[in-house]
Amino acid sequence: MTVPPTSTGASGSGRAPSTARQVLAPLALAQFICSFAGSNMNVMINDISEDLDTTVQGVQIAITVFLLVMAALMIPGGKLTDRYGRKRCLMAGLAVYGVGALLSAAAPGLGVLILGNSILEGIGTALLIPPVYILATLLFTEVVSRARAFGAIMALGGIGAAAGPLIGGLISSALSWRAAFVFQALVIVVIIVLARRIEDPLPPDPTRDFDTGGAVLSAVGLVCLVMGILAADDNAWLMAALLLIGVLMLLWFFRWTRAKERSGVEPLLSTSLFRDLTSNLGLVTQHTQWLVLMGVSFVVSAYLQVVRGYDAIRTGAIFTAATAGLLVASLGAERLAKRYAQRSLIMVGFALTVGGIGVLLGLASGSPSPWALVPGLLLVGLGLGVMLTPSVNVVQSSFPEEQQSEISGLSRSVSNLGSALGTAVAGTVIVADPAVGAYAAALIVLGVIGLGGFVAAAMLPRETGSR
Numbered sequence: 001m002t003v004p005p006t007s008t009g010a011s012g013s014g015r016a017p018s019t020a021r022q023v024l025a026p027l028a029l030a031q032f033i034c035s036f037a038g039s040n041m042n043v044m045i046n047d048i049s050e051d052l053d054t055t056v057q058g059v060q061i062a063i064t065v066f067l068l069v070m071a072a073l074m075i076p077g078g079k080l081t082d083r084y085g086r087k088r089c090l091m092a093g094l095a096v097y098g099v100g101a102l103l104s105a106a107a108p109g110l111g112v113l114i115l116g117n118s119i120l121e122g123i124g125t126a127l128l129i130p131p132v133y134i135l136a137t138l139l140f141t142e143v144v145s146r147a148r149a150f151g152a153i154m155a156l157g158g159i160g161a162a163a164g165p166l167i168g169g170l171i172s173s174a175l176s177w178r179a180a181f182v183f184q185a186l187v188i189v190v191i192i193v194l195a196r197r198i199e200d201p202l203p204p205d206p207t208r209d210f211d212t213g214g215a216v217l218s219a220v221g222l223v224c225l226v227m228g229i230l231a232a233d234d235n236a237w238l239m240a241a242l243l244l245i246g247v248l249m250l251l252w253f254f255r256w257t258r259a260k261e262r263s264g265v266e267p268l269l270s271t272s273l274f275r276d277l278t279s280n281l282g283l284v285t286q287h288t289q290w291l292v293l294m295g296v297s298f299v300v301s302a303y304l305q306v307v308r309g310y311d312a313i314r315t316g317a318i319f320t321a322a323t324a325g326l327l328v329a330s331l332g333a334e335r336l337a338k339r340y341a342q343r344s345l346i347m348v349g350f351a352l353t354v355g356g357i358g359v360l361l362g363l364a365s366g367s368p369s370p371w372a373l374v375p376g377l378l379l380v381g382l383g384l385g386v387m388l389t390p391s392v393n394v395v396q397s398s399f400p401e402e403q404q405s406e407i408s409g410l411s412r413s414v415s416n417l418g419s420a421l422g423t424a425v426a427g428t429v430i431v432a433d434p435a436v437g438a439y440a441a442a443l444i445v446l447g448v449i450g451l452g453g454f455v456a457a458a459m460l461p462r463e464t465g466s467r
């Protein structure tokens with residue numbers, strides 16, 4: 001896509017607009033490839049499971065672990081940018097991600113695929129994504145210009161997630177599912193070349209402490225929570241145990257953080273980040289958006305492949321509707337930000353998305369043609385495209401420069417936790433196979449969660465991001 005030109009955003013960082021324009025391209029591409037990695041495997045489930053002699057559930061675990069590693073390490077990844085610098089963390093993350101993509105392409109079995117895709121690509125993403133949003137926030141200082149920048153970044157991110165099934169399907173059908181990982185590695189090389197022109201807006205501070213204990217506690221807590229949800233269809237006792245451990249670890253992390261703050265030592269995550277109601281509600285909407293996006297993507301992909309017997313290309317082609325809706329809405333982020341309050345945009349986005357899920361349920365159940373899914377997917381894409389950018393803008397704009405590394409890591413962690421939970425919740429409901437039908441039940445659950453996001457958006461201050 002053509003990245004929208006930026007006319008401002010340099011005022012707060014002392015950079016010329018042309019520099020900001022050059023920086024935006026690699027930042028947006030970085031978000032694209034990470035989002036693409038989270039969804040493109042959905043249409044290659046059968047091919048991968050047959051080639052690696054594993055099960056559909058095994059591939060689902062690989063997908064979920066990738067999303068989970070991102071969510072668990074995003075907060076530490078954001079904090080590392082203060083100590084080592086935003087550009088250095090970006091480049092290191094790209095390098096780790098590229099190695100993981102190549103290892104996945106050559107994987108002889110599920111274990112190596114999980115190491116390359118789920119672990120290394122997950123770690124690389126956790127290192128490179130926080131700098132993307134920190135740099136965008138520092139370079140673009142006004143609501144409209146920042147909306148334009150986030151619009152470009154979120155547009156490519158949403159396209160990566162929504163078009164991942166189509167692109168992955170085309171590549172895997174024409175060549176092999178392994179070629180999809182080679183494609184990721186090639187995009188990483190392009191990003192590295194483009195990112196060389198980036199100059200860090202703020203100097204790194206090597207003297208900054210890094211809270212290793214807090215990083216471990218937060219990561220283990222998040223991992224146990226999601227793994228507990230994944231265990232719901234296999235073992236109720238294991239599920240309860242993992243959920244309990246997750247909650248206890250996160251409570252320990254909170255007490256650990258408070259103790260560090262009282263002693264004057266910098267924690268991994270300042271509790272002051274949670275004292276801003278607007279930011280908290282924005283984080284809830286971000287989490288819900290990505291949960292619904294990845295959940296719907298997984299449910300519809302699995303339905304088309306398992307129930308309708310569609311191959312990767314036809315499955316991906318149907319998802320083009322969601323991609324088109326998301327692209328159109330995201331590219332209009334600047335124009336929408338000028339005319340409407342961001343609270344209104346987020347509410348409209350959730351209304352469209354939940355309505356799209358309702359259309360999916362209604363038309364798909366009453367029509368033998370899988371193309372009946374297109375109108376619903378189009379509405380889902382439009383809804384997500386309308387609200388992804390304002391949600392990020394609400395959160396990032398709630399804090400000053402010195403807290404951008406923390407809030408960026410927290411924001412991305414919350415969003416990626418939503419992605420992981422979306423796949424986990426949808427997969428769990430499908431496996432449970434309730435009386436109303438596995439796929440219908442999963443969509444109903446996602447629709448109810450989307451309504452929760454609408455309520456959170458309605459609680460945002462009316463003047464949030466208003467023109």
